[in-house]
Amino acid sequence: MSQDFARNVRDTKTKLAFSEAALQGVLPSALSNRAKDAQGNYLFGLDYPEYDAIMNNVQVEATRKEFWTAFQQRGGQENLGLLKEAVTLRLELAQLMGDTSFADWTIKRRMAGKAVAVTRFLEEVQGKVEALERKELDELRVEKVASTGDKDAVLKRWDVSFYQQRLKKLRYSVDQNEVRGQFPTDPTIAWMMQVTSTLYGVQFKENKTLPVWQSDVRGYDVFDTAGGKYLSSFYLDLFPRDGKYKHAAAFPVRGVSMVAGRTPVSVLVTNFNREGFDQRELETLFHEFGHIMHGVLSKTRYVLNAGTGVKRDFVEAPSQMYEEWSRRPEALALFAQVCPTCKPIDPKLIERMNASRAFGKGLQYARQRLYAAWDMALHTPTLVDPMQTWAELEGKTPLGFEPGTMVPANFGHIMGGYQAGYYGYMWSEVLALDMRAAFGTNVMDTKMGARYRTLILERGGEHAPSALVEDFLQRKPSSEAFFREISGH
Ligand SMILES: [Zn+2]
Incomplete structure (x- = not known):
C-alpha cells in the first residue's frame, strides 16, 4: 500500500498551462526550453524546481493559487x-x-x-x-x-x-537567483566533499566503473585518509526526471557488518535545479549527505545496527546537524580550494543569507x-x-x-x-x-x-x-x- 501511495504521487501527470502574462515575474531560465501547448501557453508539471519557479516568483496571484492547489491535490x-x-x-x-x-x-x-x-x-x-x-x-x-x-x-x-x-x-537583499549563481552545481558538490573529507579524515573518489541506473547518476568510493583503506561507496542521483521519486532522501542500500566483512553502500536522491543551488537546496544537499555519511562511515558489528539503523526519533540528528556546514564561513573558506576559477564566495551574501534564515x-x-x-x-x-x-x-x-x-x-x-x-x-x-x-x-x-x-x-x-x-x-x-x-x- 505504501508503494502504491508513493507511485500515485510520483506518477502524477498533471500539466498546467499558463500564458506569458499569467507568469509575470517568473525567471527567463524557467521558460527557456519549456514545452508549450497548441495555444502557445507554457506547460508546468509538479516537480520541485517548477514549484519554486512559480510559487517564489510569479506575481499573478491567480497563477500561484492554481498551481498551489493542483500541487496539494497530488495523490488524490x-x-x-x-x-x-x-x-x-x-x-x-x-x-x-x-x-x-x-x-x-x-x-x-x-x-x-x-x-x-x-x-x-x-x-x-x-x-x-x-x-x-x-x-x-x-x-x-x-x-x-x-x-x-x-x-x-x-x-x-x-x-x-x-x-x-x-x-x-x-x-x-537575498536573491535566491544570486545564491544559485554563487553555488554552481559541480563545484558545489566538490566543495561539500572537500568539507566532509577534511572534517572526517576520509577521501572521496569518483568511480566510473560502478554500474549506474541512469546516465546522470555518479558513483563514488570512500577511503580512509589515514592508511588509504577502502571503506564504502555511494551514489548521487541529483536531478528530476519523469517517474523518479519526487523528494530528497538518502537510502541505505547496503548496511555495514564488520562481523561479515560487509561494506556499506548508500544512495542520495534529490530533485535539484541543474543551474546550481539556492539556499534551501544547499541545506538539503548537506542534510542528505549527513545521512549518507551516517550510512557509509558506520562500522557496526551487525547490519541491524548499521549507520542509520538507529531509533527513528534519532535518525535525523546527524543530517540536521550537518546542515550548519552549508553556511558557516569556516566551511565556505574551502570553496576556493576546489574551484579557483569560480566567483569567490561573497562573505556579505553569506551574512545576509544567514540573517535571512x-x-x-x-x-x-x-x-x-x-x-x-x-x-x-x-x-x-x-x-x-x-x-x-x-x-x-x-x-x-x-x-x-x-x-x-x-x-x-x-x-x-x-x-x-x-x-x-x-x-x-x-x-x-x-x-x-x-x-x-x-x-x-x-x-x-x-x-x-x-x-x-x-x-x-x-x-x-x-x-x-x-x-x-x-x-x-x-x-x-x-x-x-x-x-x-x-x-x-
Ligand atoms: Zn533527513
Missing part, C-alpha cells in the same frame, strides 16, 4: 483511501499486540518512550513558536498590502512563499508541529478519518484550511515509515543542535570531527542514542539550543 482520493486503510490496520495490529494505540505500540521502542511524552513535547513547541508564527504572518500580510496596494488584502497559503522571498529580498522560523516550526500533531492524532485508540482530522487541525491554524486541498494524499511520511514518528524530526533536532554546539565557533575542528565520526557515525544503533550523545558531549543532552533556535532568540 485514491491515496486518501490507502492512508485510511493503513491507519485502520495499524490500530488493529497494535491491539492484537496488546497495546491500546498504534502510537503507544510504536513509541515504546523509541527514545520518547511513550505517546504522552511526544504530546507534551509538541505542546511545548507550540507554546514557543505560536507568537513568532503570528508575527511573521503579519509581516507577510503587510508586505502583500504594500505590494498590491489593496489595504484589505488577506494573506493566503499560496502567498506565503512568494512574500517570504520578496521580504527576504527587500530586508536582507532567522525569518520564517515561526512558520516552519509551527508547520512541523502541525504535521506531527496530526500524525499523533491518527494513531490514538480511536479510529479517525485522516483527511477530516487534517482539515480540523489545519483549520485551527492562523491561515486555516483551504477546501479542495488534500495534504494527507501526498504527505508520504505518514504512509511510509514516519507513522507515529513524524515528531522525530523535531525530537532529534534537539540532539542535533546540542551536538552542533559542541563544535563551537569552528565547525572545521578536525579533532572534534574525528571524535564525532568515531562516537556517533561509526556506532550507528549499537547503543541508545542518548548514551551515544552523552558520550560525545561528555554531559547530559539539553534542549536549550533547540528552543533558542525555534523561538528566534
Whole structure:
C-alpha cells in the first residue's frame, strides 16, 4: 500500500498551462526550453524546481493559487483511501499486540518512550513558536498590502512563499537567483566533499566503473585518509526526471557488518535545479549527505545496527546537524580550494543569507508541529478519518484550511515509515543542535570531527542514542539550543 501511495504521487501527470502574462515575474531560465501547448501557453508539471519557479516568483496571484492547489491535490482520493486503510490496520495490529494505540505500540521502542511524552513535547513547541508564527504572518500580510496596494488584502497559503522571498529580498537583499549563481552545481558538490573529507579524515573518489541506473547518476568510493583503506561507496542521483521519486532522501542500500566483512553502500536522491543551488537546496544537499555519511562511515558489528539503523526519533540528528556546514564561513573558506576559477564566495551574501534564515522560523516550526500533531492524532485508540482530522487541525491554524486541498494524499511520511514518528524530526533536532554546539565557533575542528565520526557515525544503533550523545558531549543532552533556535532568540 505504501508503494502504491508513493507511485500515485510520483506518477502524477498533471500539466498546467499558463500564458506569458499569467507568469509575470517568473525567471527567463524557467521558460527557456519549456514545452508549450497548441495555444502557445507554457506547460508546468509538479516537480520541485517548477514549484519554486512559480510559487517564489510569479506575481499573478491567480497563477500561484492554481498551481498551489493542483500541487496539494497530488495523490488524490485514491491515496486518501490507502492512508485510511493503513491507519485502520495499524490500530488493529497494535491491539492484537496488546497495546491500546498504534502510537503507544510504536513509541515504546523509541527514545520518547511513550505517546504522552511526544504530546507534551509538541505542546511545548507550540507554546514557543505560536507568537513568532503570528508575527511573521503579519509581516507577510503587510508586505502583500504594500505590494498590491489593496489595504484589505488577506494573506493566503499560496502567498506565503512568494512574500517570504520578496521580504527576504527587500530586508536582507537575498536573491535566491544570486545564491544559485554563487553555488554552481559541480563545484558545489566538490566543495561539500572537500568539507566532509577534511572534517572526517576520509577521501572521496569518483568511480566510473560502478554500474549506474541512469546516465546522470555518479558513483563514488570512500577511503580512509589515514592508511588509504577502502571503506564504502555511494551514489548521487541529483536531478528530476519523469517517474523518479519526487523528494530528497538518502537510502541505505547496503548496511555495514564488520562481523561479515560487509561494506556499506548508500544512495542520495534529490530533485535539484541543474543551474546550481539556492539556499534551501544547499541545506538539503548537506542534510542528505549527513545521512549518507551516517550510512557509509558506520562500522557496526551487525547490519541491524548499521549507520542509520538507529531509533527513528534519532535518525535525523546527524543530517540536521550537518546542515550548519552549508553556511558557516569556516566551511565556505574551502570553496576556493576546489574551484579557483569560480566567483569567490561573497562573505556579505553569506551574512545576509544567514540573517535571512532567522525569518520564517515561526512558520516552519509551527508547520512541523502541525504535521506531527496530526500524525499523533491518527494513531490514538480511536479510529479517525485522516483527511477530516487534517482539515480540523489545519483549520485551527492562523491561515486555516483551504477546501479542495488534500495534504494527507501526498504527505508520504505518514504512509511510509514516519507513522507515529513524524515528531522525530523535531525530537532529534534537539540532539542535533546540542551536538552542533559542541563544535563551537569552528565547525572545521578536525579533532572534534574525528571524535564525532568515531562516537556517533561509526556506532550507528549499537547503543541508545542518548548514551551515544552523552558520550560525545561528555554531559547530559539539553534542549536549550533547540528552543533558542525555534523561538528566534
Ligand atoms: Zn533527513
